[in-house]
Amino acid sequence: MTRQRPVDLPRWAYVPALVGVAFVLLPLVAIVAKVDWPNFLDLITSEDSQEALALSLRTSVASTVACIVLGVPLALVLARWDFRYLGLLRSLVLLPLVLPPVVGGLALLYTFGRRGLLGESLEALGVQIAFSTIAVVMAQTFVALPFLVVSLEGALRTAGDRYEVAAASLGASPTTVFRRITLPLVMPGLVSGAVLAFARALGEFGATITFAGSLQGRTRTLPLEIYLQRETDPDAAVALALVLLVVAVVVIGFARQGRSSI
Amino acid sequence: MWFDARMTSGRRLALVATSALLMTGLAACGDDDSGGDAGGGKTLTVYAASSLTKTFEEIATEFEAQHDGVTVELSFGGSSDLVAQIQEGAPADVFASADTANMDKLTAEDLQAADPENFATNTLEIAVPPDNPAGVASFADLAKDGINVVVCAPEVPCGAATVKVEEATGVDIQPVSEEQSVTDVLAKVTSGEADAGLVYVTDVLAAGEDVQGITFPESSEAVNTYPVVALKDAADADLAQEFVDLVLSDTGQSILEAAGFAPANG
Numbered sequence: 032m033t034r035q036r037p038v039d040l041p042r043w044a045y046v047p048a049l050v051g052v053a054f055v056l057l058p059l060v061a062i063v064a065k066v067d068w069p070n071f072l073d074l075i076t077s078e079d080s081q082e083a084l085a086l087s088l089r090t091s092v093a094s095t096v097a098c099i100v101l102g103v104p105l106a107l108v109l110a111r112w113d114f115r116y117l118g119l120l121r122s123l124v125l126l127p128l129v130l131p132p133v134v135g136g137l138a139l140l141y142t143f144g145r146r147g148l149l150g151e152s153l154e155a156l157g158v159q160i161a162f163s164t165i166a167v168v169m170a171q172t173f174v175a176l177p178f179l180v181v182s183l184e185g186a187l188r189t190a191g192d193r194y195e196v197a198a199a200s201l202g203a204s205p206t207t208v209f210r211r212i213t214l215p216l217v218m219p220g221l222v223s224g225a226v227l228a229f230a231r232a233l234g235e236f237g238a239t240i241t242f243a244g245s246l247q248g249r250t251r252t253l254p255l256e257i258y259l260q261r262e263t264d265p266d267a268a269v270a271l272a273l274v275l276l277v278v279a280v281v282v283i284g285f286a287r288q289g290r291s292s293i
Numbered sequence: 294m295w296f297d298a299r300m301t302s303g304r305r306l307a308l309v310a311t312s313a314l315l316m317t318g319l320a321a322c323g324d325d326d327s328g329g330d331a332g333g334g335k336t337l338t339v340y341a342a343s344s345l346t347k348t349f350e351e352i353a354t355e356f357e358a359q360h361d362g363v364t365v366e367l368s369f370g371g372s373s374d375l376v377a378q379i380q381e382g383a384p385a386d387v388f389a390s391a392d393t394a395n396m397d398k399l400t401a402e403d404l405q406a407a408d409p410e411n412f413a414t415n416t417l418e419i420a421v422p423p424d425n426p427a428g429v430a431s432f433a434d435l436a437k438d439g440i441n442v443v444v445c446a447p448e449v450p451c452g453a454a455t456v457k458v459e460e461a462t463g464v465d466i467q468p469v470s471e472e473q474s475v476t477d478v479l480a481k482v483t484s485g486e487a488d489a490g491l492v493y494v495t496d497v498l499a500a501g502e503d504v505q506g507i508t509f510p511e512s513s514e515a516v517n518t519y520p521v522v523a524l525k526d527a528a529d530a531d532l533a534q535e536f537v538d539l540v541l542s543d544t545g546q547s548i549l550e551a552a553g554f555a556p557a558n559g
Contacts, residue, residue, distance in 0.1 A: 140484055140486065141484075144484055144485070144486050145485055145486055146484065146485035146486075161441075161469075161486045162441065162469040162470050162486070240472075240473065240477065241480075243470075244443065244469065244470025244471075244472065244481065245446065245470055245471055245472055245473065246468065246469065246470050246471055247471075250470065251471075255473075258473060259446055259448050259449075259473060260448070261373075261374075261377075262371070262373045262446075262448040262449050263373075263448045265377070
């Protein structure tokens with residue numbers, strides 16, 4: 032990270048930068064101002080809210096794990112493998128990043144739904160994904176995976192392969208090189224990628240509501256609960272929005288701490 | 294898009310993140326109303342419940358044909374969303390709600406120019422995939438084991454109607470999902486994900502051959518009434534009232550009837 036630049040910043044940069052900060056922070060302040068503080072505790076401790084929060088945390092952790100299991104090898108391949116169509120492969124794999132989540136949800140539906148590409152075979156095996164918590168985790172993993180892959184691949188490219196080459200020339204097996212050299216080297220990138228993925232999973236809405244449905248305790252995560260509560264109880268929606276905001280801030284803060292200590 | 298491997302990872306991440314944000318931003322504001330005056334003529338802004346989309350588009354076309362130089366801008370959404378937007382000062386001239394509860398929220402703040410008038414009613418109907426895989430034939434069938442039933446959440450009007458029918462009949466449905474809107478319920482049925490869903494008669498009609506509708510007598514337990522009103526802050530009060538009158542006229546009523554709405558009594 033660059034700390035002090037010897038060259039001054041252009042003066043004109045400060046005003047738009049300040050506007051940018053205000054643009055992001057003001058709406059957050061507005062949410063805090065809108066919270067019905069006297070009833071805040073009651074609003075966030077209702078059974079619906081608790082179940083939604085617990086489900087959100089559970090599924091986000093599960094999808095972050097899934098992102099790591101699939102994303103680390105994927106980033107490794109994208110960063111190190113020499114293959115002609117790698118650029119194309121990368122673009123395709125990162126597509127969920129630019130896809131509206133609802134489209135991602137539809138795509139998952141047409142793949143794993145009961146009448147989807149794989150759905151009929153799954154149904155024959157007695158597996159039904161639709162309307163289950165598994166569907167929520169799949170939707171979250173689908174949208175969050177690219178965040179981990181992009182951030183880790185960047186770290187891998189920045190780290191380079193000098194040490195890996197040296198270790199290999201000394202007789203270390205590829206797995207040993209990965210475990211002892213590559214992984215420790217890119218750990219900060221992996222942590223920030225995992226945190227980004229977790230945060231993205233926590234906020235997931237479109238793909239979940241399209242693919243998994245919405246049922247208390249099973250598929251209705253916090254963002255879905257907020258959207259629903261808004262219909263009848265805007266105060267509860269605002270209170271829950273603040274909870275989501277706080278969780279996100281804690282996660283990001285934790286990630287920064289984790290990064291600087293490594 | 295194509296990622297060049299020579300791009301620095303930082304730049305690539307920034308680029309990707311920006312596009313991602315742009316896309317989610319665009320997706321999120323897709324249902325926003327972002328209209329201004331089109332040319333020199335007058336613009337009438339009508340906020341209407343999503344279930345009125347097709348019918349109000351037709352009525353708006355009719356209105357524009359009758360009023361030279363007037364453009365009707367339609368903004369569709371959930372009734373409660375629309376009320377919230379109007380309460381926050383959205384520039385609406387006319388509001389048509391899918392239920393009286395949301396219209397009551399509006400009149401409670403005295404935002405109406407005249408008393409709301411009921412212009413249509415809608416009842417629930419069972420929607421099943423065309424081949425009806427679970428063999429649903431009656432409302433009571435929805436409570437059977439092993440049938441994937443999708444309904445609206447009790448918080449939204451169609452869900453409130455569902456609860457009413459359940460309570461009146463003593464049939465206890467265990468849904469696999471409680472969706473945000475009838476559109477979501479219908480989508481789960483047309484994709485074959487759900488064996489049955491509870492939607493409005495008009496939704497079944499609009500879905501055409503994608504679903505099969507099963508009417509049930511118990512639906513009369515929950516009749517949804519649609520009220521419409523001209524708003525106090527309308528830019529042109531007369532024009533707003535004329536639109537309301539057109540909805541209530543024979544022309545408006547026949548458009549609504551063709552879509553499956555029943556007339557409101559009184």
